[in-house]
Amino acid sequence: MAELSTLARPYAKAAFAHAQQASDLSGWSAALATAAAVSQNEKIGELLDDPQQTSDARAEKFLAVCGDFNASQQNFIKLLAENHRMALLPEISHLFEALKADAESTLEVEVLTARALSDEQAQRLTQALSKKFSREVHLHSAVDESLLGGAIIRAGDTVIDGTVRGRLAKLAEAMNS
Numbered sequence: 001m002a003e004l005s006t007l008a009r010p011y012a013k014a015a016f017a018h019a020q021q022a023s024d025l026s027g028w029s030a031a032l033a034t035a036a037a038v039s040q041n042e043k044i045g046e047l048l049d050d051p052q053q054t055s056d057a058r059a060e061k062f063l064a065v066c067g068d069f070n071a072s073q074q075n076f077i078k079l080l081a082e083n084h085r086m087a088l089l090p091e092i093s094h095l096f097e098a099l100k101a102d103a104e105s106t107l108e109v110e111v112l113t114a115r116a117l118s119d120e121q122a123q124r125l126t127q128a129l130s131k132k133f134s135r136e137v138h139l140h141s142a143v144d145e146s147l148l149g150g151a152i153i154r155a156g157d158t159v160i161d162g163t164v165r166g167r168l169a170k171l172a173e174a175m176n177s
Helices: 002-021 025-039 042-049 055-066 071-082 086-104 119-133 164-176
Strands: 106-113 136-143 151-155 158-161
Touching: 002 025, 002 071, 002 086, 025 042, 025 055, 025 071, 025 086, 042 055, 055 071, 071 086, 086 106, 106 119, 119 136, 119 151
Parallel strands: 106 136
Antiparallel strands: 106 151, 151 158
């Protein structure tokens, strides 16, 4: 996985720099997300792996499936096809989103709870996390009935385990030390 990131990073940075210069971060974000999803389709994967197809033919067929891309986005896809890097599109999209979130000072946060959060709880949690991370937080909550109680919060690389099971595990570890 690290190798994919290493290969994809220069492309993601280049796309981000161009999108930022063109003031079109959201347009590029949507285009890369679409391209990433299309590239993971099984039939498209066969097309991308077909050695009998030229890079131009791969790019043209790929773009025909993707829909409306502007000239810069089309050129980006053609460059990836020419360099045999189309398989990197999901990772490029992921890295682009991380660069975009960093530039916009936003953070996507996933919260798993045993029961659905009330609007007030979600608002308080969003405010607390915004303060903790010094960023605008976009909260996505889901219910996991296998949790006994509490919550698991995933914010970027940070995971906060506030579940009952997690607290009991910490207590048991402390008692065994």
